[in-house]
Amino acid sequence: MLRLEQAARHYGVVAxxxxxxxxxxxxxxxxxxxxSGCGKTTLLGLxxxxxxxxRGRVLFDxxxxxxxxxxxxxxxxxxxxxxxxxxxxxxxGGNVALLARVLGWPRNRIDSRxxxxxxxxxFPEDGLDRYPLxxxxxxxxxxxxxxxxxxxxxxxxxDEPLGALDPLVRFDLQNxxxxxxxxxxxxxxxxxxxxxxxxFFADSIILLRDGSVVQRGSTADxxxxxxxxxxxxFINAQRARWHDGTAP
Amino acid sequence: MRIIVxxxxxxxxxxxxxxxxxxxxxxxxxxxxxxxxxxxxxAALLARSAGAEVRHRRELGGTRILWNAxxxxxxxxxxxxxxxxxxxxxxxxxxxxxxxxxxxxARRGLVxxxxxxxxxxxxxxxxxxxxxxxxxxxxxxxxxxxxLVLGFGSEFLNRADGWPGLKARYxxxxxxxxxxxxxxxxxxxxxxxxxxxxxxxxxxxxxxYGIRVLRDDLGYFxxxxxxxxxxxxxxxxxxxxxxxxERLAGRIDSTAMAKLNAQVKKEGKSDRDVxxxxxxxxxxxxxxxxxxxxxxxxxxxxxxxxxEHLVLVGISLAAAxxxxxxxxxxxxxxxxxxxxxxxxxxxxxxxxxxxxLVFMIPLLGIGAVPAMAALFxxxxxxxxxxxxxxxxxxxxxxxxxxxxxGLGTGDRLLRIELxxxxxxxxxxxKTAAVINVGTATLGALIGAGGYGQAILTGIRLDDVGLILExxxxxAVLALVVQYGFEWAERSVVPRGLRLGKGTARP
Ligand SMILES: Nc1ncnc2c1ncn2[C@@H]1O[C@H](COP(=O)(O)OP(=O)(O)OP(=O)(O)O)[C@@H](O)[C@H]1O
Ligand SMILES: [Mg+2]
Numbered sequence: 001m002l003r004l005e006q007a008a009r010h011y012g013v014v015a016x017x018x019x020x021x022x023x024x025x026x027x028x029x030x031x032x033x034x035x036s037g038c039g040k041t042t043l044l045g046l047x048x049x050x051x052x053x054x055r056g057r058v059l060f061d062x063x064x065x066x067x068x069x070x071x072x073x074x075x076x077x078x079x080x081x082x083x084x085x086x087x088x089x090x091x092x093g094g095n096v097a098l099l100a101r102v103l104g105w106p107r108n109r110i111d112s113r114x115x116x117x118x119x120x121x122x123f124p125e126d127g128l129d130r131y132p133l134x135x136x137x138x139x140x141x142x143x144x145x146x147x148x149x150x151x152x153x154x155x156x157x158x159d160e161p162l163g164a165l166d167p168l169v170r171f172d173l174q175n176x177x178x179x180x181x182x183x184x185x186x187x188x189x190x191x192x193x194x195x196x197x198x199x200f201f202a203d204s205i206i207l208l209r210d211g212s213v214v215q216r217g218s219t220a221d222x223x224x225x226x227x228x229x230x231x232x233x234f235i236n237a238q239r240a241r242w243h244d245g246t247a248p
Numbered sequence: 249m250r251i252i253v254x255x256x257x258x259x260x261x262x263x264x265x266x267x268x269x270x271x272x273x274x275x276x277x278x279x280x281x282x283x284x285x286x287x288x289x290x291a292a293l294l295a296r297s298a299g300a301e302v303r304h305r306r307e308l309g310g311t312r313i314l315w316n317a318x319x320x321x322x323x324x325x326x327x328x329x330x331x332x333x334x335x336x337x338x339x340x341x342x343x344x345x346x347x348x349x350x351x352x353x354a355r356r357g358l359v360x361x362x363x364x365x366x367x368x369x370x371x372x373x374x375x376x377x378x379x380x381x382x383x384x385x386x387x388x389x390x391x392x393x394x395x396l397v398l399g400f401g402s403e404f405l406n407r408a409d410g411w412p413g414l415k416a417r418y419x420x421x422x423x424x425x426x427x428x429x430x431x432x433x434x435x436x437x438x439x440x441x442x443x444x445x446x447x448x449x450x451x452x453x454x455x456x457y458g459i460r461v462l463r464d465d466l467g468y469f470x471x472x473x474x475x476x477x478x479x480x481x482x483x484x485x486x487x488x489x490x491x492x493x494e495r496l497a498g499r500i501d502s503t504a505m506a507k508l509n510a511q512v513k514k515e516g517k518s519d520r521d522v523x524x525x526x527x528x529x530x531x532x533x534x535x536x537x538x539x540x541x542x543x544x545x546x547x548x549x550x551x552x553x554x555x556e557h558l559v560l561v562g563i564s565l566a567a568a569x570x571x572x573x574x575x576x577x578x579x580x581x582x583x584x585x586x587x588x589x590x591x592x593x594x595x596x597x598x599x600x601x602x603x604x605l606v607f608m609i610p611l612l613g614i615g616a617v618p619a620m621a622a623l624f625x626x627x628x629x630x631x632x633x634x635x636x637x638x639x640x641x642x643x644x645x646x647x648x649x650x651x652x653x654g655l656g657t658g659d660r661l662l663r664i665e666l667x668x669x670x671x672x673x674x675x676x677x678k679t680a681a682v683i684n685v686g687t688a689t690l691g692a693l694i695g696a697g698g699y700g701q702a703i704l705t706g707i708r709l710d711d712v713g714l715i716l717e718x719x720x721x722x723a724v725l726a727l728v729v730q731y732g733f734e735w736a737e738r739s740v741v742p743r744g745l746r747l748g749k750g751t752a753r754p
Binding site: 048050070071072073074075077079081082083084085086087088089090091098099102131132133134147 | 645646648649650651652653654655656659663664667668742743744745747
């Protein structure tokens with residue numbers, strides 16, 4: 001599995017992420033949460049080598065990530081980038097199947113895997129022939145997810161996979177995603193800044209603030225035994241308006 | 249190829265078949281003004297009458313181009329003027345007289361034939377009417393009129409023995425000096441755009457437009473005796489040809505030459521007929537029927553010109569694509585090298601086209617090959633720069649996604665980055681192609697043919713129809729290329745990009 005040992009990343013003198021130790025637990029969903037700019041994307045980037053640690057190291061199955069090992073490691077980690085990052089010149093199906101094509105999968109294997117993924121993510125099968133610009137935001141998110149799942153990787157790294165969706169679609173997708181994670185037994189790292197989403201998915205949570213870990217633990221730990229007043233403030237900020245009647 | 253093959257053949261002939269030499273091959277050159285073309289025709293006719301296989305590379309771009317071509321052996325002979333040799337080409341040698349000149353030439357393997365009989369000195373002229381009104385008869389008189397507008401051919405303007413020297417010798421102060429083509433200068437003079445211009449003493453226009461030749465009262469201009477300048481090896485290779493050239497010695501005086509010029513420029517006769525008629529009358533040289541006579545119909549000229557033009561543009565562009573796209577990719581992959589690569593192709597672009605053509609001659613001679621090489625160099629920048637810009641401009645999330653998938657550098661380039669950069673790369677190729685179609689017309693200056701040939705001859709003969717015969721097809725071709733590429737865009741640019749006019753959803 002994936003392990004970070006005192007891995008850190010600075011931009012200039014600012015620590016985007018202070019040294020952190022972390023080991024992913026197989027089959028579990030780890031949620032990374034925190035305010036904007038706290039280092040969530042940086043942490044995810046360290047895990048698949050998109051961000052180089054300037055201190056400490058990152059090990060995949062006990063081997064440090066290096067130019068020689070990174071390609072194979074990445075192929076075993078599905079990554080859904082924060083902004084979707086679909087390739088606009090390829091159809092939805094083309095996006096999802098790209099890596100399998102490069103690896104030389106036979107055509108019928110690719111086709112059946114595509115149909116399987118479309119069923120799994122409730123993506124309309126005829127949408128596979130459409131280009132990203134011809135898809136809705138929710139459909140694009142599903143394509144991003146299918147692309148990450150194509151090779152059936154051990155680990156899924158998801159950077160706000162449900163951002164910018166309307167609440168109903170979001171609600172549906174949250175359910176579908178959790179079903180997928182559970183049924184496939186994936187190890188998942190999911191980034192969000194939404195506390196209820198975190199509570200819904202998490203086996204455990206890491207709360208970051210200004211690049212440092214404020215608290216790790218289960219949802220219950222954070223709610224009932226906050227390590228810092230910031231934890232309570234962060235949790236309550238998302239509920240307060242609802243309860244004091246000023247919510248929209 | 250067109251130069252290399254005859255050269256190789258000539259070389260082979262010299263080596264293999266020395267004894268009863270089959271027809272020697274002689275290549276005549278001429279400058280891009282009528283007098284030079286007529287004299288070139290005479291040299292060609294004489295050589296042919298002496299049994300040689302002759303090729304006349306007519307109206308090449310200028311003194312330097314012909315001199316370099318002669319030294320390199322791309323041509324064997326061309327008409328030149330002693331003054332030009334002494335004061336311009338070999339100015340640094342400070343040659344006192346024509347005897348010394350012959351010795352200097354001999355050291356370079358060149359021979360100057362006997363003077364043909366006229367002195368085509370540079371001169372300064374004004375319209376008779378203007379000269380009378382202002383009371384100007386000598387060059388010195390110009391000093392009293394600093395307001396005059398001067399128009400000089402670009403050679404005269406820059407040559408050591410031209411305007412810079414004249415200005416210094418006479419202490420002239422006119423600040424309003426324009427550079428323009430010699431043949432166009434006459435139009436400017438008649439239209440009143442310029443008031444003083446440089447002349448060749450035998451120009452047909454002097455008489456025709458009523459131009460007063462100002463007396464060179466300080467004796468500034470050297471004599472410009474016309475001669476045939478040829479390579480020394482011609483004496484051995486084709487003695488009969490050299491002998492035939494010598495028959496021209498002293499046979500053409502200034503009046504005769506001016507008349508011949510007028511027959512071509514003002515009466516519209518072909519330079520070949522004028523040369524042939526003169527040779528028949530003056531030397532009783534029978535003219536041998538020649539093989540590369542001017543085809544008369546428009547379409548028969550247009551076909552070969554179009555083909556030549558397309559070959560120039562097509563081959564240079566294809567070579568540029570093959571080189572420039574990898575260069576752009578390298579500049580993108582290796583940032584350090586990148587700036588260097590872009591800077592170098594950028595500098596190449598700033599070399600003026602004519603200068604680049606002249607630089608090519610010592611390396612590649614004259615004809616289509618050096619022209620294609622120059623066009624190739626010009627095409628590098630737009631394609632390299634656009635390839636680089638297209639790759640660098642790919643949105644960060646897309647680049648990151650490609651990395652995160654675990655694609656290697658090659659797969660990322662081929663499957664993601666190049667397709668996304670395709671619209672810009674294609675636009676770069678289109679720019680290069682359109683520029684090439686225009687720039688290729690300059691290729692005629694170094695004997696590359698194409699549409700530029702008609703433009704060149706048209707300017708020389710002051711024949712607007714002929715200029716259009718080159719200019720219109722060139723413009724049409726540029727448009728066709730433009731639309732062709734816009735059409736090709738539909739098949740090269742991925743559909744997913746065309747949907748959003750190249751912008752990706754964030
Ligand atoms: N390439 C970079 N260069 C300089 N600073 C960076 C770079 N990438 C991130 N940062 C800085 O590092 C810090 C952490 O960024 P990161 O993207 O990890 O935040 P985040 O938690 O993902 O935020 P968000 O919720 O807005 O996506 C921020 O202050 C950001 O400005
Ligand atoms: Mg982020």
